[in-house]
Amino acid sequence: MPKAKTELDLWMAEALASPGDAALSIPVPLHVLFGEAVDVARFHKAYWKPEVKDGKVVRRGLEMAANKKKGSLLTAKTGEEILSLQRAAVEAGTRYLLVVDPKKASPFERGQVVLDEITATLEWLFDDGVEDDNDAMLARLGKAHADDPATADALALALDDYAALAAPHREAMDGLGGFDAAMLDEARALAAALRAHPTEAAGLSERAREALGLRNKLIGLLLARVSAVRAAARFVFRDRPDIVREVTSAYGRRRRAEAARRAKKKAGAPEADAPIVDAPLPL
Structure with missing residues (x-):
């Protein structure tokens, strides 16, 4: 009996x-x-078709922006493709983690896995709908390491920084989404190993690179379709910001709001308007 194809199998070639x-x-x-x-x-499923009442379109639909040309990412099946790609990317990510064996991996390979785990858990822990110092510190770290080169020294510094930020939250993080708080200790040990043997830890193994590359390419396909739906929504529902808001990234909105608040705080509070005083009436 032939083995059933997984979502990853379906998207592998593309x-x-x-x-x-x-x-x-x-x-x-x-x-x-x-x-x-x-x-x-x-959202795609709910808003693909226009809403029609008494023969009149009372709410437009995404299909009205669909390009009929072959290869267009916005079709009636885009929503299903997004779900399928999401599952495929998760499966590919799991395969990557399995390839990076903690007992056999170089400090660089293991360090990337540990850094991803700490970062994801902090993001989830701090994402409580309240913008506070924790969010600001995490954002600063993200900005500081956004353009890090793929070197042992850069990874070591990132591991130390994120482990330091996570340390006060060790108890809250332990077990959250399967996170093991022992990774915080491992992060510091890996950082030391990376600095001690930077040449030996300079890159991923070939199998790990291939697995990570496949995961990233699947995420690229997923992002392209998510972006296509969001772009179409902004156009089709340009007079309905309430609908557009349903499909935009809540995470992105919070980050933009936080950045705006930081910029305003840095610039200083605007001076208060001078009080309006009635001119004296002529005698």
Whole structure:
């Protein structure tokens, strides 16, 4: 009996054939991306068809912006494709983690896994709808390490920084989403190992690179479809900001609001308007 194909099997060929070198800059944490992808797929299903009453269109639909040309990412099946790609990317991510064996991995390989785990758990822990010092510190770290080169020294510094930020929250993080707080100790040990043997820890193994590259290419396909739905929504529902808000990234909105508040605080509070005083009436 032939083995049933997984979502990863279904997208493997297209992912491997997609352009690019498998390097990927992901605009949000992976757990946020995967969660929002489900929301976008749900939005696509709800708003694909226009709403018609008494023969009149009372609410436009995404299909009104669909390009009929072959290869268009916005079709009636885009929502289903988003869900399928999300599952495929999760499966590919699991395969990558299994390839990076903690007992056999170089400090660089293991360090990347540990850093991803700490970052994702902090993002989830701090994402409580309240912008506070924790969010600000996490944002500063993200900005500081956004353009880090793929070197042992850069990874070591990132591990130390994120472990230090996480330390006061060790108890709250332990067990959250399966996170093991022992990784915070491991992060510091890995940072020391990376600095002690930077040449030996300079990169991923070939198998790990291939697994990570496949995951990233799948995420690229997923992001393209999510972006297509969001772009179409902004156009089709340009007179309905309430609908557009349903499909935009809540994570992105919070980050933009936080950045605006920090910029305003840095610039200083505006001076209060001078009080309005009535001019004296002529005698």
